Amino acid sequence: MTPDELPPALRExxxxxxxxxxxxxxxxxxxxxRVRRGRWRRWLLVAVAAIVSAGGVAVAQRVFDRxxxxxxxxxxxxxxxxxxxxxxITTSARPDPSGGPPWxxxxxxxxxxxxxxxxxxxLDATLGAYDHTRTFRALPAKFAGTCESLTRVGLIAxxxxxxxxxxxxxxxxxxxxxxxxxITVAGETRxxxxxxxxxxxxxxxxxxxMAGASAATTxxxxxxxxxxx
Amino acid sequence: xxxSRSAERGATRASLLARSVDDAALFGTFYExxxxxxxxxxxxxxxxxxxxxxxxxxTFALALERRRQFRGDxxxxxxxxxxxxxxxxxxxxxxxxxxxxxxxxxxxxxxxSLGTEDIEYLHRQAGIETLRERLxxxxxxxxxxxxxxxxxxxxxxxxxxxxxxxxxxxxxxxRARVSRGLRTMQALLGxxxxxxxxxx
Numbered sequence: 001m002t003p004d005e006l007p008p009a010l011r012e013x014x015x016x017x018x019x020x021x022x023x024x025x026x027x028x029x030x031x032x033x034r035v036r037r038g039r040w041r042r043w044l045l046v047a048v049a050a051i052v053s054a055g056g057v058a059v060a061q062r063v064f065d066r067x068x069x070x071x072x073x074x075x076x077x078x079x080x081x082x083x084x085x086x087x088x089i090t091t092s093a094r095p096d097p098s099g100g101p102p103w104x105x106x107x108x109x110x111x112x113x114x115x116x117x118x119x120x121x122x123l124d125a126t127l128g129a130y131d132h133t134r135t136f137r138a139l140p141a142k143f144a145g146t147c148e149s150l151t152r153v154g155l156i157a158x159x160x161x162x163x164x165x166x167x168x169x170x171x172x173x174x175x176x177x178x179x180x181x182x183i184t185v186a187g188e189t190r191x192x193x194x195x196x197x198x199x200x201x202x203x204x205x206x207x208x209x210m211a212g213a214s215a216a217t218t219x220x221x222x223x224x225x226x227x228x229x
Numbered sequence: 230x231x232x233s234r235s236a237e238r239g240a241t242r243a244s245l246l247a248r249s250v251d252d253a254a255l256f257g258t259f260y261e262x263x264x265x266x267x268x269x270x271x272x273x274x275x276x277x278x279x280x281x282x283x284x285x286x287x288t289f290a291l292a293l294e295r296r297r298q299f300r301g302d303x304x305x306x307x308x309x310x311x312x313x314x315x316x317x318x319x320x321x322x323x324x325x326x327x328x329x330x331x332x333x334x335x336x337x338x339x340x341x342s343l344g345t346e347d348i349e350y351l352h353r354q355a356g357i358e359t360l361r362e363r364l365x366x367x368x369x370x371x372x373x374x375x376x377x378x379x380x381x382x383x384x385x386x387x388x389x390x391x392x393x394x395x396x397x398x399x400x401x402x403x404r405a406r407v408s409r410g411l412r413t414m415q416a417l418l419g420x421x422x423x424x425x426x427x428x429x
Contacts, residue, residue, distance in 0.1 A: 008346060010347065010350070013289070014260050018254065021257075
Protein backbone atom coordinates (compact mmCIF):
# COMPACT_ATOMS: atom_id res chain seq x y z
CA MET A 1 0.00 0.00 0.00
CA THR A 2 1.24 3.45 -0.83
CA PRO A 3 0.54 6.59 1.22
CA ASP A 4 -1.61 7.85 -1.65
CA GLU A 5 -4.05 5.00 -1.11
CA LEU A 6 -4.50 5.85 2.54
CA PRO A 7 -7.24 8.27 3.61
CA PRO A 8 -6.13 11.65 5.03
CA ALA A 9 -6.17 10.79 8.74
CA LEU A 10 -4.22 7.56 8.33
CA ARG A 11 -1.76 9.34 6.05
CA GLU A 12 -1.39 12.13 8.59
CA UNK A 13 -0.83 9.56 11.32
CA UNK A 14 1.97 8.07 9.23
CA UNK A 15 3.68 11.47 8.92
CA UNK A 16 3.38 12.13 12.63
CA UNK A 17 4.72 8.71 13.57
CA UNK A 18 7.62 9.16 11.18
CA UNK A 19 8.46 12.54 12.72
CA UNK A 20 8.28 10.97 16.18
CA UNK A 21 10.65 8.25 14.97
CA UNK A 22 13.05 10.91 13.74
CA UNK A 23 12.93 12.66 17.13
CA UNK A 24 13.49 9.35 18.87
CA UNK A 25 16.53 8.56 16.71
CA UNK A 26 17.95 12.02 17.34
CA UNK A 27 17.49 11.70 21.10
CA UNK A 28 19.09 8.26 21.05
CA UNK A 29 22.04 9.61 19.08
CA UNK A 30 22.55 12.48 21.55
CA UNK A 31 22.33 10.14 24.53
CA UNK A 32 24.87 7.77 22.96
CA UNK A 33 27.16 10.72 22.27
CA ARG A 34 26.83 11.95 25.83
CA VAL A 35 27.56 8.47 27.16
CA ARG A 36 30.66 8.27 24.95
CA ARG A 37 31.82 11.69 26.14
CA GLY A 38 31.02 10.67 29.71
CA ARG A 39 33.16 7.58 29.34
CA TRP A 40 36.11 9.64 28.14
CA ARG A 41 35.58 12.15 30.93
CA ARG A 42 35.37 9.34 33.46
CA TRP A 43 38.58 7.75 32.19
CA LEU A 44 40.28 11.12 32.19
CA LEU A 45 39.12 11.75 35.74
CA VAL A 46 40.28 8.32 36.85
CA ALA A 47 43.66 8.88 35.21
CA VAL A 48 44.10 12.31 36.82
CA ALA A 49 42.92 10.99 40.17
CA ALA A 50 45.32 8.06 39.90
CA ILE A 51 48.25 10.36 39.10
CA VAL A 52 47.33 12.83 41.84
CA SER A 53 46.66 10.20 44.47
CA ALA A 54 49.76 8.22 43.54
CA GLY A 55 51.80 11.39 43.84
CA GLY A 56 50.06 12.30 47.08
CA VAL A 57 50.62 8.90 48.56
CA ALA A 58 54.24 8.98 47.51
CA VAL A 59 54.76 12.38 49.14
CA ALA A 60 52.81 11.39 52.22
CA GLN A 61 54.85 8.25 52.59
CA ARG A 62 58.02 10.22 52.17
CA VAL A 63 56.96 12.74 54.81
CA PHE A 64 55.04 10.63 57.26
CA ASP A 65 54.75 6.97 56.58
CA ARG A 66 58.23 5.57 56.22
CA UNK A 67 58.57 2.71 58.59
CA UNK A 68 61.72 1.26 60.06
CA UNK A 69 62.74 -1.18 62.76
CA UNK A 70 61.52 -0.76 66.33
CA UNK A 71 63.39 1.60 68.62
CA UNK A 72 66.43 -0.32 69.94
CA UNK A 73 66.08 -1.31 73.57
CA UNK A 74 69.49 0.07 74.47
CA UNK A 75 68.17 3.55 73.77
CA UNK A 76 65.45 3.26 76.39
CA UNK A 77 66.20 5.73 79.11
CA UNK A 78 67.36 4.25 82.38
CA UNK A 79 64.74 5.97 84.49
CA UNK A 80 61.95 4.38 82.45
CA UNK A 81 60.52 1.04 83.43
CA UNK A 82 59.64 -1.80 81.10
CA UNK A 83 56.01 -2.06 80.14
CA UNK A 84 54.00 -4.90 81.61
CA UNK A 85 51.21 -4.67 79.06
CA UNK A 86 50.20 -2.73 76.02
CA UNK A 87 47.50 -0.12 76.46
CA UNK A 88 47.39 2.53 73.79
CA ILE A 89 44.58 4.95 74.53
CA THR A 90 43.47 5.98 71.10
CA THR A 91 40.97 8.46 72.53
CA SER A 92 43.86 10.43 73.93
CA ALA A 93 45.09 11.18 70.39
CA ARG A 94 45.77 14.85 69.66
CA PRO A 95 46.74 16.23 66.27
CA ASP A 96 50.25 17.38 65.45
CA PRO A 97 50.40 21.06 64.40
CA SER A 98 51.89 19.99 61.05
CA GLY A 99 49.44 17.16 60.46
CA GLY A 100 50.35 13.52 60.03
CA PRO A 101 49.77 10.86 62.64
CA PRO A 102 48.42 12.21 65.93
CA TRP A 103 50.13 12.00 69.29
CA UNK A 104 48.70 9.46 71.71
CA UNK A 105 49.47 7.82 75.03
CA UNK A 106 50.14 4.31 76.14
CA UNK A 107 49.12 3.55 79.71
CA UNK A 108 50.03 0.39 81.53
CA UNK A 109 50.89 -0.99 84.93
CA UNK A 110 54.42 -2.19 85.67
CA UNK A 111 55.26 -5.30 87.70
CA UNK A 112 55.49 -3.16 90.81
CA UNK A 113 51.90 -2.01 90.34
CA UNK A 114 52.77 1.53 89.37
CA UNK A 115 50.93 3.39 86.58
CA UNK A 116 53.22 3.97 83.61
CA UNK A 117 52.73 6.32 80.66
CA UNK A 118 54.46 6.77 77.31
CA UNK A 119 53.71 9.04 74.37
CA UNK A 120 54.29 8.71 70.66
CA UNK A 121 52.77 9.08 67.20
CA UNK A 122 49.85 6.81 66.47
CA LEU A 123 50.13 5.20 63.05
CA ASP A 124 48.04 2.18 62.04
CA ALA A 125 47.14 1.58 65.70
CA THR A 126 50.85 1.41 66.51
CA LEU A 127 52.55 3.86 68.82
CA GLY A 128 55.94 4.98 67.57
CA ALA A 129 58.19 7.88 66.77
CA TYR A 130 59.87 9.46 63.76
CA ASP A 131 63.63 9.66 63.71
CA HIS A 132 65.66 12.41 62.07
CA THR A 133 65.26 10.70 58.67
CA ARG A 134 61.46 10.89 59.06
CA THR A 135 61.28 7.15 59.42
CA PHE A 136 58.51 5.92 61.68
CA ARG A 137 59.71 3.38 64.19
CA ALA A 138 57.28 1.56 66.45
CA LEU A 139 57.92 1.66 70.18
CA PRO A 140 58.89 -1.86 71.25
CA ALA A 141 56.23 -3.96 72.92
CA LYS A 142 58.31 -3.95 76.08
CA PHE A 143 58.91 -0.23 75.83
CA ALA A 144 59.14 1.64 79.03
CA GLY A 145 57.28 4.61 80.30
CA THR A 146 57.38 6.93 83.22
CA CYS A 147 55.90 5.18 86.21
CA GLU A 148 54.42 6.50 89.45
CA SER A 149 51.68 5.68 91.87
CA LEU A 150 48.68 7.62 90.64
CA THR A 151 46.84 6.80 93.84
CA ARG A 152 49.56 8.47 95.85
CA VAL A 153 50.40 11.51 93.68
CA GLY A 154 46.98 12.20 92.16
CA LEU A 155 48.55 13.64 88.97
CA ILE A 156 51.25 12.21 86.73
CA ALA A 157 52.60 14.74 84.22
CA UNK A 158 55.57 14.37 81.91
CA UNK A 159 57.09 16.80 79.42
CA UNK A 160 58.71 15.39 76.36
CA UNK A 161 60.77 17.62 74.07
CA UNK A 162 61.70 16.41 70.59
CA UNK A 163 63.90 18.49 68.33
CA UNK A 164 63.22 16.33 65.25
CA UNK A 165 61.75 15.79 62.72
CA UNK A 166 59.87 18.94 63.77
CA UNK A 167 60.49 20.62 67.11
CA UNK A 168 57.75 19.66 69.53
CA UNK A 169 56.97 19.92 73.21
CA UNK A 170 54.50 17.34 74.43
CA UNK A 171 53.06 17.32 77.90
CA UNK A 172 51.11 14.25 78.82
CA UNK A 173 49.92 12.40 81.86
CA UNK A 174 47.09 11.06 83.99
CA UNK A 175 44.79 12.91 86.37
CA UNK A 176 43.31 10.54 88.96
CA UNK A 177 39.94 12.24 89.26
CA UNK A 178 39.74 13.29 85.61
CA UNK A 179 39.25 16.94 86.47
CA UNK A 180 40.55 19.64 84.10
CA UNK A 181 44.31 19.93 83.88
CA UNK A 182 45.99 23.35 83.42
CA ILE A 183 49.30 23.14 81.62
CA THR A 184 51.61 26.14 81.60
CA VAL A 185 54.61 26.17 79.29
CA ALA A 186 56.66 29.32 78.60
CA GLY A 187 53.99 31.45 80.22
CA GLU A 188 51.14 30.04 78.11
CA THR A 189 48.47 28.12 79.98
CA ARG A 190 46.14 25.63 78.36
CA UNK A 191 43.32 23.82 80.10
CA UNK A 192 42.63 20.26 78.97
CA UNK A 193 39.73 17.98 79.83
CA UNK A 194 41.21 14.49 80.44
CA UNK A 195 39.86 11.53 78.52
CA UNK A 196 39.82 7.82 79.30
CA UNK A 197 41.64 6.89 82.56
CA UNK A 198 42.23 10.61 83.15
CA UNK A 199 44.72 10.75 80.24
CA UNK A 200 45.72 14.04 78.61
CA UNK A 201 48.14 15.06 75.86
CA UNK A 202 49.18 18.59 74.95
CA UNK A 203 51.24 19.15 71.80
CA UNK A 204 53.00 22.43 71.06
CA UNK A 205 55.11 23.42 68.13
CA UNK A 206 58.62 24.26 69.25
CA UNK A 207 61.03 23.14 71.89
CA UNK A 208 60.52 25.30 74.96
CA UNK A 209 62.55 26.08 78.04
CA MET A 210 60.64 24.19 80.69
CA ALA A 211 61.74 26.39 83.59
CA GLY A 212 58.57 27.35 85.40
CA ALA A 213 56.46 24.93 83.35
CA SER A 214 53.82 23.07 85.33
CA ALA A 215 50.70 20.96 85.25
CA ALA A 216 47.96 21.36 87.85
CA THR A 217 44.62 19.73 88.66
CA THR A 218 42.26 19.25 91.56
CA UNK A 219 42.36 16.01 93.53
CA UNK A 220 40.45 15.37 96.73
CA UNK A 221 39.44 19.02 96.73
CA UNK A 222 43.03 20.19 96.67
CA UNK A 223 45.09 21.63 93.86
CA UNK A 224 47.94 19.38 92.83
CA UNK A 225 50.71 21.09 90.89
CA UNK A 226 53.57 19.21 89.26
CA UNK A 227 56.69 20.91 88.00
CA UNK A 228 57.66 19.93 84.48
CA UNK A 229 61.06 21.67 84.33
CA UNK B 230 -2.99 -5.06 -3.81
CA UNK B 231 -3.94 -8.42 -2.32
CA UNK B 232 -1.52 -10.11 -4.72
CA SER B 233 1.34 -7.85 -3.73
CA ARG B 234 0.61 -8.43 -0.03
CA SER B 235 0.61 -12.17 -0.55
CA ALA B 236 3.87 -11.91 -2.37
CA GLU B 237 5.33 -9.94 0.52
CA ARG B 238 4.01 -12.41 3.05
CA GLY B 239 5.65 -15.26 1.27
CA ALA B 240 8.90 -13.41 0.84
CA THR B 241 11.60 -13.56 3.41
CA ARG B 242 12.36 -9.86 3.41
CA ALA B 243 14.31 -8.48 6.33
CA SER B 244 12.35 -6.84 9.11
CA LEU B 245 11.52 -3.21 8.43
CA LEU B 246 10.94 -2.71 12.12
CA ALA B 247 14.44 -3.90 13.04
CA ARG B 248 15.99 -1.60 10.45
CA SER B 249 13.84 1.36 11.50
CA VAL B 250 15.85 1.75 14.69
CA ASP B 251 18.22 4.08 12.84
CA ASP B 252 16.00 5.15 9.95
CA ALA B 253 12.75 7.03 10.52
CA ALA B 254 11.68 6.61 6.89
CA LEU B 255 11.76 2.85 7.32
CA PHE B 256 9.31 3.15 10.18
CA GLY B 257 7.02 4.99 7.75
CA THR B 258 7.37 2.08 5.33
CA PHE B 259 6.66 -0.38 8.14
CA TYR B 260 3.46 1.57 8.90
CA GLU B 261 2.40 1.49 5.25
CA UNK B 262 2.81 -2.28 5.18
CA UNK B 263 0.64 -2.96 8.21
CA UNK B 264 -1.75 -0.07 8.81
CA UNK B 265 -4.55 -1.51 6.71
CA UNK B 266 -4.38 -4.94 8.39
CA UNK B 267 -4.18 -3.44 11.86
CA UNK B 268 -7.08 -1.01 11.33
CA UNK B 269 -9.22 -3.77 9.81
CA UNK B 270 -8.37 -6.02 12.74
CA UNK B 271 -9.72 -3.39 15.11
CA UNK B 272 -12.69 -2.36 12.99
CA UNK B 273 -13.98 -5.92 12.79
CA UNK B 274 -13.87 -6.15 16.58
CA UNK B 275 -15.06 -2.76 17.77
CA UNK B 276 -17.18 -1.71 14.73
CA UNK B 277 -16.37 1.90 15.51
CA UNK B 278 -14.02 3.91 13.24
CA UNK B 279 -13.01 6.35 16.00
CA UNK B 280 -12.10 3.60 18.43
CA UNK B 281 -10.42 1.51 15.74
CA UNK B 282 -8.39 4.53 14.68
CA UNK B 283 -7.29 5.31 18.26
CA UNK B 284 -6.31 1.69 18.84
CA UNK B 285 -4.38 1.65 15.55
CA UNK B 286 -2.51 4.81 16.47
CA UNK B 287 -1.62 3.46 19.91
CA THR B 288 -0.47 0.16 18.39
CA PHE B 289 1.99 1.88 16.06
CA ALA B 290 3.10 4.32 18.76
CA LEU B 291 3.93 1.39 21.05
CA ALA B 292 5.71 -0.39 18.19
CA LEU B 293 7.77 2.75 17.65
CA GLU B 294 8.62 3.05 21.33
CA ARG B 295 9.49 -0.61 21.77
CA ARG B 296 11.14 -1.34 18.43
CA ARG B 297 14.57 -1.66 20.05
CA GLN B 298 13.19 -4.57 22.06
CA PHE B 299 12.17 -6.44 18.91
CA ARG B 300 14.51 -9.42 18.48
CA GLY B 301 13.21 -10.80 15.19
CA ASP B 302 14.75 -10.60 11.73
CA UNK B 303 11.93 -11.34 9.33
CA UNK B 304 8.66 -9.81 8.14
CA UNK B 305 6.69 -12.69 9.68
CA UNK B 306 8.26 -12.07 13.05
CA UNK B 307 7.58 -8.36 12.99
CA UNK B 308 3.97 -8.98 11.98
CA UNK B 309 3.47 -11.39 14.89
CA UNK B 310 5.09 -8.90 17.22
CA UNK B 311 2.90 -6.03 16.00
CA UNK B 312 -0.33 -7.98 16.31
CA UNK B 313 0.63 -9.10 19.79
CA UNK B 314 0.59 -5.40 20.72
CA UNK B 315 -2.74 -4.92 18.91
CA UNK B 316 -4.35 -7.88 20.69
CA UNK B 317 -3.14 -6.64 24.04
CA UNK B 318 -4.62 -3.18 23.44
CA UNK B 319 -7.91 -4.64 22.26
CA UNK B 320 -8.27 -6.81 25.36
CA UNK B 321 -7.40 -3.85 27.56
CA UNK B 322 -10.13 -1.88 25.81
CA UNK B 323 -12.69 -4.63 26.32
CA UNK B 324 -11.67 -5.03 29.94
CA UNK B 325 -11.55 -1.35 30.93
CA UNK B 326 -14.03 0.14 28.50
CA UNK B 327 -11.59 2.87 27.53
CA UNK B 328 -8.75 3.21 25.07
CA UNK B 329 -5.15 3.43 26.14
CA UNK B 330 -3.48 6.46 24.54
CA UNK B 331 -0.37 6.68 26.69
CA UNK B 332 2.23 5.94 24.00
CA UNK B 333 0.68 8.45 21.59
CA UNK B 334 0.82 11.05 24.35
CA UNK B 335 4.41 10.18 25.32
CA UNK B 336 5.54 10.58 21.73
CA UNK B 337 3.77 13.93 21.47
CA UNK B 338 1.66 12.79 18.54
CA UNK B 339 -1.44 14.86 17.99
CA UNK B 340 -4.35 12.71 16.96
CA UNK B 341 -5.59 13.51 13.44
CA SER B 342 -9.35 13.97 13.15
CA LEU B 343 -11.30 11.45 11.13
CA GLY B 344 -13.19 12.79 8.12
CA THR B 345 -15.88 11.17 5.99
CA GLU B 346 -13.25 9.76 3.67
CA ASP B 347 -11.44 8.07 6.56
CA ILE B 348 -14.60 6.59 8.03
CA GLU B 349 -15.74 5.25 4.65
CA TYR B 350 -12.30 3.76 4.09
CA LEU B 351 -12.33 1.96 7.44
CA HIS B 352 -15.86 0.63 6.87
CA ARG B 353 -15.00 -0.48 3.38
CA GLN B 354 -11.74 -2.18 4.25
CA ALA B 355 -13.31 -4.04 7.16
CA GLY B 356 -16.35 -5.07 5.17
CA ILE B 357 -18.59 -3.73 7.91
CA GLU B 358 -21.61 -3.47 5.59
CA THR B 359 -21.53 -7.17 4.97
CA LEU B 360 -21.17 -7.78 8.68
CA ARG B 361 -24.11 -5.63 9.72
CA GLU B 362 -26.67 -8.40 9.35
CA ARG B 363 -24.56 -10.78 11.34
CA LEU B 364 -23.95 -8.00 13.80
CA UNK B 365 -27.66 -7.48 14.35
CA UNK B 366 -28.10 -11.22 14.98
CA UNK B 367 -25.20 -11.28 17.40
CA UNK B 368 -26.74 -8.43 19.37
CA UNK B 369 -29.49 -10.79 20.52
CA UNK B 370 -26.91 -12.71 22.49
CA UNK B 371 -25.76 -9.66 24.40
CA UNK B 372 -27.23 -8.22 27.60
CA UNK B 373 -30.06 -5.77 26.75
CA UNK B 374 -28.34 -2.67 28.15
CA UNK B 375 -25.13 -3.54 26.28
CA UNK B 376 -27.04 -4.33 23.08
CA UNK B 377 -28.83 -0.98 23.27
CA UNK B 378 -25.55 0.84 23.74
CA UNK B 379 -23.95 -1.02 20.81
CA UNK B 380 -26.96 -0.41 18.59
CA UNK B 381 -26.89 3.31 19.31
CA UNK B 382 -23.15 3.62 18.95
CA UNK B 383 -22.26 1.19 16.17
CA UNK B 384 -25.37 0.89 14.04
CA UNK B 385 -26.79 4.39 14.52
CA UNK B 386 -23.31 5.96 14.91
CA UNK B 387 -24.38 8.38 17.64
CA UNK B 388 -21.95 10.03 20.04
CA UNK B 389 -21.32 8.71 23.56
CA UNK B 390 -22.53 11.89 25.24
CA UNK B 391 -25.81 11.83 23.35
CA UNK B 392 -26.40 8.15 24.13
CA UNK B 393 -25.52 8.71 27.79
CA UNK B 394 -28.08 11.52 27.99
CA UNK B 395 -30.76 9.22 26.56
CA UNK B 396 -29.89 6.47 29.04
CA UNK B 397 -29.53 8.97 31.93
CA UNK B 398 -26.01 7.83 32.70
CA UNK B 399 -22.45 8.87 31.94
CA UNK B 400 -20.50 8.45 28.69
CA UNK B 401 -18.02 6.21 30.57
CA UNK B 402 -20.79 3.79 31.46
CA UNK B 403 -21.90 3.69 27.82
CA ARG B 404 -18.32 3.07 26.69
CA ALA B 405 -18.03 0.18 29.13
CA ARG B 406 -21.32 -1.34 27.92
CA VAL B 407 -20.24 -1.05 24.30
CA SER B 408 -16.81 -2.56 24.85
CA ARG B 409 -18.09 -5.45 26.99
CA GLY B 410 -20.96 -6.15 24.65
CA LEU B 411 -18.58 -6.23 21.70
CA ARG B 412 -16.39 -8.66 23.55
CA THR B 413 -19.35 -11.02 23.94
CA MET B 414 -20.22 -10.62 20.27
CA GLN B 415 -16.63 -11.39 19.38
CA ALA B 416 -17.24 -14.97 20.43
CA LEU B 417 -20.18 -15.25 18.01
CA LEU B 418 -18.57 -13.42 15.14
CA GLY B 419 -15.19 -14.92 15.76
CA UNK B 420 -15.04 -17.02 12.61
CA UNK B 421 -15.66 -14.00 10.49
CA UNK B 422 -13.36 -11.56 12.20
CA UNK B 423 -10.50 -13.80 13.28
CA UNK B 424 -9.36 -14.23 9.71
CA UNK B 425 -7.82 -10.80 9.34
CA UNK B 426 -4.27 -12.06 9.33
CA UNK B 427 -5.16 -14.81 6.87
CA UNK B 428 -6.85 -12.28 4.61
CA UNK B 429 -3.98 -9.90 4.71
